[in-house]
Amino acid sequence: MDEVNRADPPNWIQQHAVYQDLMHLDVGDSAQVYAAFLVYMDLTEVRKWKEVVGVSCPELQAVLLEAREKEGEAAQMIFPLPSHRSIKHREFPNGAVHAGFYASWTAVLTVSQLSTQSCTLVFCLNLKYFNF
Amino acid sequence: QVKEDMDTRSESEHQPSREALIDISFCGSTPLLWKVSVMKRVRSVGVIGALVGSLARQPRAAGQTSGAPAGGGAAAAASLQPQDCGGEERNSEAVRQYEAGLESSYKKQCALALEDKNTVLRRIMNEKENSSDTVCDPTGTDDSGGAIRDRLNALDQAFHFPWSAMAVQLCTARAGFSHCPEERSFHSTDWPMPRDERLNTRFCVYRDLRNKGFYLTSAGKFGGDFLVYPGDPLRFHAHFIALCISMDEELPLCDILAIARLGSNVKKTVLICSPVEGDVVYSSLQWSSMV
Numbered sequence: 001m002d003e004v005n006r007a008d009p010p011n012w013i014q015q016h017a018v019y020q021d022l023m024h025l026d027v028g029d030s031a032q033v034y035a036a037f038l039v040y041m042d043l044t045e046v047r048k049w050k051e052v053v054g055v056s057c058p059e060l061q062a063v064l065l066e067a068r069e070k071e072g073e074a075a076q077m078i079f080p081l082p083s084h085r086s087i088k089h090r091e092f093p094n095g096a097v098h099a100g101f102y103a104s105w106t107a108v109l110t111v112s113q114l115s116t117q118s119c120t121l122v123f124c125l126n127l128k129y130f131n132f
Numbered sequence: 133q134v135k136e137d138m139d140t141r142s143e144s145e146h147q148p149s150r151e152a153l154i155d156i157s158f159c160g161s162t163p164l165l166w167k168v169s170v171m172k173r174v175r176s177v178g179v180i181g182a183l184v185g186s187l188a189r190q191p192r193a194a195g196q197t198s199g200a201p202a203g204g205g206a207a208a209a210a211s212l213q214p215q216d217c218g219g220e221e222r223n224s225e226a227v228r229q230y231e232a233g234l235e236s237s238y239k240k241q242c243a244l245a246l247e248d249k250n251t252v253l254r255r256i257m258n259e260k261e262n263s264s265d266t267v268c269d270p271t272g273t274d275d276s277g278g279a280i281r282d283r284l285n286a287l288d289q290a291f292h293f294p295w296s297a298m299a300v301q302l303c304t305a306r307a308g309f310s311h312c313p314e315e316r317s318f319h320s321t322d323w324p325m326p327r328d329e330r331l332n333t334r335f336c337v338y339r340d341l342r343n344k345g346f347y348l349t350s351a352g353k354f355g356g357d358f359l360v361y362p363g364d365p366l367r368f369h370a371h372f373i374a375l376c377i378s379m380d381e382e383l384p385l386c387d388i389l390a391i392a393r394l395g396s397n398v399k400k401t402v403l404i405c406s407p408v409e410g411d412v413v414y415s416s417l418q419w420s421s422m423v
Binding site: 083086109129 | 377380381384385389392403413414417419
């Protein structure tokens, strides 16, 4: 798993238009962009989510994906992450620190399997600013 | 269980809302309370603990339990820190009472000494009168008898009991723990727990949640810092598992996953709590599998 996260993505991915678009957003390290691409493919091809779009987030230094689960539903913010990463509380969505930003997002962990090049979404974590 | 390897120290801390002080003992870094009455008072302020061990069997030990505020732990004990509440006035009142006590004790001792002297003189007189019957001493006996009689008669006026002759009780132990501010500050420098970053973070969160009215106990069983109850833990289930971290502390995602999943299994919301500029920021974690 770690080797995959450190190695370059395979050729077909590197030449994929969407991957190149995400790279051109010029934010996030290559492992995070790679994870974003894998999640993009999973959401569009496997789960058939709608209007999946890459969004640049300079505060988090990451590529996020904005997507709707079904037509007409509210857009959700997805934070794709390679599973070996760590995260800080400062990076969570919260009203005090990220004024004007999304109130919540779903962190999606990805694990790539070297042999089959398939992406396994480990789990989805809803992170929300909590108000008593 | 008895922790034999650690040394035990006693320390007094002032509880802000009450007049009397409570005594917190430390066994290593674990704060302990010993008396049931103290436990009740502390619990009524919202500090919850867990019972630890039992006292050795003794007559009249049946009603006693030992309690450890393991619930809040260090944070709870820290919340009972001394606060400035007019200790000066209470101190001078205590001094006045003590001096008044001394005064009344002096008067009683005066009276008793007078009575005692009276008795002694009478006895000497009687002895002299009795001995004068048997021993014939015409020169000295009558005079000394007369002198004593005179002294006896003048006793009430002539008697003087000096203040320095008064017997005073010196207490080697005080039941009231009414340390004066100087002693209190001396003791508080002895606070045995290291004031590190982690304890400060936990304490900020503890204080904020307590101010919001929640009851907190330890969440060691769930891998968190606190369990948050909407009311007394004996009456409610916990709603939240609170994890206290600083804003910039890095959390491995697998750890977040583990605690989120656990929270979902035990039907509690996981809260990530961080102190920020005097306030506390809370984020909730909810695990959902993608369908």
